[in-house]
Amino acid sequence: MPSAVRFGVNYTPSEGWxxxxxxxxxxxxxxxxxxxxxxxxxxxxxxxxxxxxxPNRTLIRPRAVEQLVALADAAAERGLDVNVDGLQGHLSSFDFLPAWTRTWHRRNLFTDPDVLDGQENLLRTLAAALADRPNFIGMTLGNEVNQFSSGPHPDPDRATSDEIDxxxxxxxxxxxxxxxxRLHLHAEYDATWYQDDQPFTPGQAARHGAVTAVHSWVFNGTAQRHGRTSVPAEHHAAYLVELSKAWADDPHRPVWLQEVGAPAPLVPAEHAAAFTEATVANALDCPGLWGITWWCSHDVSRDLADFPELEYGLGLLTNDRKPKDMAxxxxxxxxxxxxxxxxxTTALVxxxxxxxxxxCAPGGPVFDxxxxxxxxxxxxxTVLDVLAAxxxxxxxxxxxxxxxxxxxxxxxPGGTRS
Structure with a gap:
């Protein structure tokens, strides 16, 4: 029988990204x-x-919604369930925000009443379009939307933690x-767990939504400090899974490793399979793991310009749909x-x-x-200091x-595998 843990992939279309x-x-x-x-x-x-x-605050394109449903139905025909990110948002170094939130119409993504009305309407519409599909897992609010709320974003939409809540x-x-x-959740990049002034907090990540999502990338200083075969690099995903549990009110709240990948050049292509094997094995040793969703399905085509170099080779499959060793x-x-x-049974405070x-960040005493x-x-x-006794x-x-x-x-800390 298949693993009880869900295994999936973040779908990056091979044609046109x-x-x-x-x-x-x-x-x-x-x-x-x-x-x-x-x-x-x-x-x-x-x-x-x-x-x-x-494209307009009061226009959700019916044709686009129909295409999303068609994609979900095609996935169902192949035995694949579908999670949909709604407010998209930010992907692979590019921001995708509608014109009605920027420049001459500059409005805060997290606090402006009109923007909130528009966001709410889009999320409700997409969810309703898929509500009767048995293979629809649920909605994720967006991809790493916390990157819009603070530095190092060049033009952040500032908000307080209460406003984010x-x-x-x-x-x-x-x-x-x-x-x-359905299984509705939100998902942030690791500044939520590591950055002191980030208004999206660990408590929010571990208490809002049906599951806690973590995104694990070792280019955050982990691989630079310790190397690709180090204990910190190969267990970083497991660390985030276990770190998140400190803030959960439910002791059995599931955690979804929703993004994890093998980024070059810190993890060279010839070592990506070994890194993948170690990362997956260590994550599977975490109780309460809902699933592992690899980033990403297909490579970005070299015909597309201006991506960071690492983005072009992250796929499990090549641009012509051939599986790599890590696949x-x-x-x-x-x-x-x-x-x-x-x-x-052992908890670090x-x-x-x-x-x-x-x-808790790379180089910090909790991390080490x-x-x-x-x-x-x-x-x-891990356990919070206020709950340690x-x-x-x-x-x-x-x-x-x-x-x-x-x-x-x-x-x-660290050391290589034997």
Missing amino acids: FHHWLDFDLGSVRADLDSIAALGLDHIRVFPLWPYFQ TWLTRMLAACEEGAPG RVLERAAREPSQPAPAR VPADPAVRSL AWFRLVADGARPT DQEHLAARGITEVVTPDQVLPHP
């Missing part, structure tokens, strides 16, 4: 989906570009209204049966205050202590030992 919505070719999409389904994966994450679907509540409610009972790694993992991972979350524990053979999770909370999570970073032996 996400601009394929402008020249939608269902035949090309079907060929892409055939190549994905052949790997034994069970779901895709789909990215409708916001300006193409809602209100935004998340309202947008998730719109998804639920459109498609009741075979994911295929084996998806087809092999697995047992639920046992509880992680992390600060509850989001103003000092950089302690967690990987020292791993290097010593432990299987750590709460025996009921610890028992609910199966935690029997609590350690602080300064109690972990101060030998250098």
Whole structure:
């Protein structure tokens, strides 16, 4: 029987990248989906570009919505479930924001009443269009929308954490209204967990929506500091999964590793399969893992200009739909049966205050202590400092030992695999 953990891929069309919505070719999409389904994966994450679907605040293009539904139906024919990102947003270094939010119409994405009305309407509309499709998993609000809310974005839409909380509540409610009972969530890049002034907080990530989503990229300083075969690089995805659990109110809240990839040149192409194998194996050792969704399905065509170099080669499949070695790694993992991972009984204390979350970032004492524990053979999770003595909370999570970073032996973190 297949693994209980879901295995999927973020769908990047082989022809036209996400601009394929402008020249939608269902035949090309079907060929892409055939190549994905052949790997034994069970779901895709789909990215409708916001300006193409809602070019005016009061115009959601019916043809675009029909094309999204057609894509979902084509996926169903191939045994693939579909998660849809709504407010798209930001992808591979490019921002896709409608003109009615920029320049002469500059309005804050998270606080302006008119913008919120438009966003809510789009999310509700997309969710409702797919609500009766059995293979529709649910909506993700958007891809790493927190990157719009703070630096290093060159023109951020500033908001307070309270305003973000209100935004998340309202947008998730719109998804639920459109498609009741589906798995609706939000997803941010790792500044949520690592950046002190980021208004999207760990608590929001772990408490809003049906599951917690984490996006793991080792180009955030992890691979630069420690190398591609280090314990921190190969366990970074597992670290984010376990770090997120510290803030969850539900001790059994599932976590979705919604983005993870092998970025060159930090992970050269000839080593991508080994990195993939280690990353997947270590993530599968995390209890409560909902799924692993690799970034991405197909390479970006070299005919398209101005992408960061690493973006062109991230696909499991080449631009002509041929699987790479790392695709075979994911295929084996998806087809092999697995047992639920046992509880992680050792918990590392992390600060509850989001103003000092950089302690958990690469180079921080929490980060270093967690990987020292791993290097010593432990299987750590995390617990908030304000809950570290709460025996009921610890028992609910199966935690029997609590350690602080300064109690972990101060030998250098990392080391290569044997």
